[in-house]
Amino acid sequence: MERARPHAVFVCAATVGGILANSTRPAEFLYDNLAIEANIIESAHRAGVEKLLFLGSSCIYPRLAPQPMTEDMLLAGPLEPTNQWYAVAKIAGIKLCQAYRRQYGCDFISAMPTNLFGPGDNYDLQQGHVAAAMQVKVHHAKITRAPSIEIWGSGRPRREFLYVDDLADALVFMMQHYSDESHLNVGTGIDISIRELAELVAKVAGFSGGFVYDASKPDGMPRKVMNVDKLKALGWVAKTSLEEGFRLSYEWYVQNAGAKREPSLAGH
Secondary structure, eight states: OTTTOOSEEEEOOOOOOOHHHHHHOHHHHHHHHHHHHHHHHHHHHHTTOSEEEEEOOGGGSOTTOOSSBOGGGTTSSOOOGGGHHHHHHHHHHHHHHHHHHHHHOOOEEEEEEOEEEOTTOOOOTTTSOHHHHHHHHHHHHHHHTOSEEEEESOSOOEEEEEEHHHHHHHHHHHHHHOOOSSOEEESOSOEEEHHHHHHHHHHHHTOOOEEEEETTSOOOSSEEOBOOHHHHHHTOOOOSOHHHHHHHHHHHHIIIIIHHHGGGGTTO
């Protein structure tokens, strides 16, 4: 940080993953993320960085938070047990930014992005999030002509998804137009069920098979959609539709990652 002397820092680095990764690697998810954010934020303060934006995660909100979730729901109830380790670390990062504002006058702000997807995602079935994992499963089923795909959980939980380029645009917008202690939600304010997600990804990929839902697997939070009124009031809204975003994402996956991963999917 001292050598580079950046004017602005976007803290996007994190150890992340879906329900399986969160459940089996709790120490990594808590320690890694605390270490990442503490070192970057303290270094930015010491180097006199003009502005810093820290990315939280919508999983920091209480498991049964009223929907859509507003920014003031933070710490209003118990967390979702399957991702509490990651959530606690991200909450600590938001509080760090607030503390450095109060004690040192640093212009450090926080954004709360919803579930992201798009080119360059983590297409690992053991560690990736649901949007990327769904594309991997659908693509593999398509090329192997499988009659169906197994989906974790009941398919009923509802999630909000934001195309990654829209998030990047929102973060630059916040750097230019926002300076306050409160974090801001970043998303579309629109959610779909996991079942609808599977059907959408299948439509984009041209897969005509069915889906089998394994209700013995955890669903996670029953619903997770954010209220984005504050960001809208500042003048920013997402531009990419869900179908267009998944079309672009799937095309990128097929061209860049699909061929490399197909042999490893035989056991899934």
